[in-house]
Amino acid sequence: MMYWHLPINQKLKKKGLIDNTSLIIFAFSTVFYSRIFCSITNAPSILNLAHFAVVPFVLVVVLLTSPTKDRKQIAIAYSFLIGLFILLVVALASALWNHAGLINAIVTFMMLGEPFMFLLAISCIPMSAKSITRMKKWLIWSAVINFLLAAIQKPLIDSGQLYAEGLNGTDGCGGVFFVSGAGNYVSASVSVALTLYFFSNEKTFPLWMRITVILAAFWQILFSDSKQLLLAYLIGWGLLILLNFKDINKTIKLLIATIIVGYGFLWCVQNLEAFAAFTSWARPELYGPDGEAWYAKFYSVRSILSHYQSSLNWLFGLGPGHTVSRLGAWFLKDYWSILGSLGATTRPIGQEAMEFVNSFWLCYSSSLFSPIFGWAGIWGDIGILGLGAYLFLCYLTWQQFGLDNSLKVSLLAVFVLGFIFTQMEEPGFMLSLAYVLGLSWQKQRLRKQTEQATRLVQRQWIELL
Template sequence: MNSNNSQLIIKKAKSKITWTNNTNLIIFAFSTVFYARIVCSTFGVPSIVTQAHFLFIPVVFWIILTTAPTRDVQQIKLVYSLLSGLFLFLLAIVTSAFWNETGFINAVVSFMMLGEPIIFLIAIVSIPMSASSCLRLKKWLMWSALINFVLAAVQKPLIDADKLYAEGFNGTDGCGGVFFVSGAGNYVSASVSFAFALYFFNDKKNPLLIRLAALIAAFWQLLFSDSKQLILAYVVAWILLILLNSQDLSKTIRLIIGLLIFGLIFFWCTQNLEEFSSFTAWARPELYKTDGEAWYAKFYGVRSILDNFKSPLNWLFGLGPGTTVSRLGAWFINDYWSILGPLGATDSSIGKDALRFVGSYWLTYSSSLFSPIFGWAGIWGDLGLFGLGTYLFLAYLVWQNFGLDNSLKITLLSTLVLGFIFTQMEEPGYMLSVSLILGLAWHDQRLNKQRVYLQGHNR
């Protein structure tokens, strides 16, 4: 064997080892987010462990970014594009923190809460993943989604029968799957199941009956966890997708027909099946009049933010990261003050007041649909129009590069819609699950293109 052949074999071996190690790192990083809550609840581990991903994700990101041996020009361009968008968003957060004299740690945590899904997505697409590595990641995601669903399905009857303690939550609010026990665990768990089911259903390599079973199971979880907001989010996302495809007549017609069929079936179910009766609970027109209670409740936080604007520059830079109705400002800083306070964190009364309002007003504690604490208001209130614009630019980059089919587009659009309902865009368990789904779909497309090219080249 000559020296050139020996070097080639060693080089291939090193590349294979790097792929394998980097794939393991992605699995590890995802697991630190996905399984942290259930581990803490089951084994009595301190809750601070649920935030360990804020350390692990950047470390994994850095290792992969500096070791992944990719030479694909398109892959490199995509990574640099996402990094540029992420840098602009970081600049917006730092500028807001500097202008408003909020703590540096506020800026760090705010960036991680909102930017972590992009960091994780960049790590995934930086790897020149082989077909076997991609399949291994898919299997991990599949088993994780199944574990989440089974746990949620088991938790509900156990909690209702007082055989499982859920920190005061009933079977509906407490069935959080792998996110047991947390305040919005049922919504996050159902959201993960639904996003995975759509992705899995669109993968025609799997038998149709199994794909249908996954979709039905996810919808069943949506029902027994009473996650009504998901239906609203996906219906609105579907309508938005119709509008975005309006130039393609055939796609538009198919989407409209699909929406009409779903709408008719769903309406019949709400009128005839008790399991669907809760979906009509808020179908009360008087709530949504111009001066209705729904608008009063929903925009309580927005009014508080505007009342605290002291300068026109507040419109541009907000009131500072973690000072308004973001997840960080509403409860995270307060919950972890013993750690963040000594690090120089600053807080504000706006988020706390909004949280107290949620607990005292009948409409807001009855449904998170009317919560004044929600993603888009939090981003705008904390970071101003500059921060909001850079976050939307990141969303645009993700849409352009990862909205590869209608199922992924609907998931992306529904995530943006959920940002108007609650703090879903700051929930790491859900957002990193979506990032993994998007990254796997992107690698699938890349591998298919390579396969087609090689087949054509070998003819």
């Protein structure tokens, strides 16, 4: 049986070193606050990459120092470690076959595997009620800060009082992710995911407060023009209904909620000017067999296939960072001064896709039609084997951490967003979601332990009587 040694943990506490819950909060903060910190202090942008070292370090510390005999925690640890190992092997094999740099494989592995590492680190800690409360408070205040910053940034940028590197108020209102090219999408995505968790799981707060939070997140979708986020969650909701079809009671409840929300949204689109932007997609001519929507969306798929030279490209792709992943499309370019010196390699596919986006009217009008999106990037870079390894980790997450409908719909929305843009490779969003999933799992674990202890005491009293 796997066991993480208690004596090591006790020695750390005696020395006054940071505890594992604090390490989790620190790792989350290096992702969540690094960009706004660099923007405010003019610190080197390399600090935005610190989380690539911090998260694996925290995972190793947690695995070595967290005492647990909980079979479920141990089983989760083994399964996730196997999945991460497979993903790493495939990334390395793809790099070797395609003559890509070793650093390409490492960065690709971290971009895809980091959220699962973080989730594993959270789930391995036998947290107390006090630790869970600390994590919850940090999460809630982080969500509030992100929203307030985004709401303040938009009018300041539009009025010229705040410079956002050439971005307007809509694209520049990135909250804690100010300034970055897709900061508005990432900030809004974080707000929606955390809001759904808050509304469904923090029922000690009054209903009016939880409804206000939902309305605030929806307002952020509007002022940040993150329409595709709403689409992803609506499709995710539909998928959840299909998945719950065997449970008639759940299906009926979800259908009723869908009808109410659907009619309310339709009324808003037809009667309120603030919702007029949502009609920009409602052009049937874009979606015909020869419609421009399909031409734009699958540009990168056609480009990737045109570069295949062997049947093994189907298995291993064209190499980590060599196609339209976040690494290939702009990360390598932005950090070439660092990655180039470490032996990074490139191919023109990603940059050609970026040029297509900037030149084709439909692509630069909405990221919904962007040919640069998560699933295409994973498949293009590391092939069907890499895609399979990533989906295996996604399956484990769904099975172990999809504890309620609010968490499941967020996971399904991530799946849909993978067909729209590169949110699956945005650490700020993905680690925030991992934080929520891990926190919910820890709360459930503690509740079950408390219930078991209570039943045991009751049984002992009955035996005594």
